[in-house]
Amino acid sequence: QKEVEQDPGPLSVPEGAIVSLNCTYSNSAFQYFMWYRQYSRKGPELLMYTYSSGNKEDGRFTAQVDKSSKYISLFIRDSQPSDSATYLCAMSARSTLTFGKGTMLLVSP
Amino acid sequence: NAGVTQTPKFRVLKTGQSMTLLCAQDMNHEYMYWYRQDPGMGLRLIHYSVGEGTTAKGEVPDGYNVSRLKKQNFLLGLESAAPSQTSVYFCASSEVGAKNIQYFGAGTRLSVL
Numbered sequence: 001q002k003e004v005e006q007d008p009g010p011l012s013v014p015e016g017a018i019v020s021l022n023c024t025y026s027n028s029a030f031q032y033f034m035w036y037r038q039y040s041r042k043g044p045e046l047l048m049y050t051y052s053s054g055n056k057e058d059g060r061f062t063a064q065v066d067k068s069s070k071y072i073s074l075f076i077r078d079s080q081p082s083d084s085a086t087y088l089c090a091m092s093a094r095s096t097l098t099f100g101k102g103t104m105l106l107v108s109p
Numbered sequence: 110n111a112g113v114t115q116t117p118k119f120r121v122l123k124t125g126q127s128m129t130l131l132c133a134q135d136m137n138h139e140y141m142y143w144y145r146q147d148p149g150m151g152l153r154l155i156h157y158s159v160g161e162g163t164t165a166k167g168e169v170p171d172g173y174n175v176s177r178l179k180k181q182n183f184l185l186g187l188e189s190a191a192p193s194q195t196s197v198y199f200c201a202s203s204e205v206g207a208k209n210i211q212y213f214g215a216g217t218r219l220s221v222l
Contacts, residue, residue, distance in 0.1 A: 008149070031207050032207060032208050032209065032210075034210065041216075042215060042216070043113075043199055043213035043214055043215050043216050044152070044199070044213045045213065046210055046211075046212070049208065049210060051208075088151070088152070090211075092207060092208060092209040094207070094209075095140055095157070095159050095209065096142075096154060096157060096167070096209070097209055097211055099151055099152045100151065101149070101150070101151035102151055
């Protein structure tokens with residue numbers, strides 16, 4: 001079993017839809033949970049991070065962590081074509097991050 | 110602030126040739142990382158460094174060497190390139206701490222023929 005599992009997609013939605021992106025993990029030692037966004041032919045950039053269980057909101061984006069289920073989610077409200085990208089979850093343990101393989105999101109106008 | 114800068118941006122090599130990829134960061138970060146990204150494989154850690162003069166192996170270190178002679182620079186070397194090393198290479202850096210938020214460069218696209 002991989003430490004972090006993430007559906008690769010692609011996930012296609014119409015503009016304005018609510019998007020839900022998810023990852024599951026197996027390592028209980030993970031403390032910080034992050035979401036990165038990667039546009040085509042660019043480097044990943046940090047969107048949000050959370051510590052432990054709970055929700056964190058930043059504009060149209062909400063990150064949710066459920067440590068009891070080892071499940072994290074990223075919700076995007078009122079999705080825009082500019083949100084079309086690959087979204088990678090990442091989890092921190094000591095000095096390295098463990099990444100999911102990324103979910104490709106396509107938002108059509 | 111430039112952040113994390115990678116050079117070169119593109120390179121084509123012939124099998125058996127050698128090259129060095131350079132990563133420079135201006136954020137005074139202690140930790141630096143080299144990843145490769147391949148379709149369907151996600152980001153895989155090659156080597157990393159937790160401070161000047163230190164290096165450690167990641168998930169896929171074979172065929173690569175690294176050096177961290179200065180805090181701001183992290184070099185990735187390919188001594189004898191193979192077609193299997195065709196990939197996009199990303200460098201990242203982060204501060205010390207459990208949070209380990211990593212900041213990435215724009216990537217180097219390498220083709221080995």
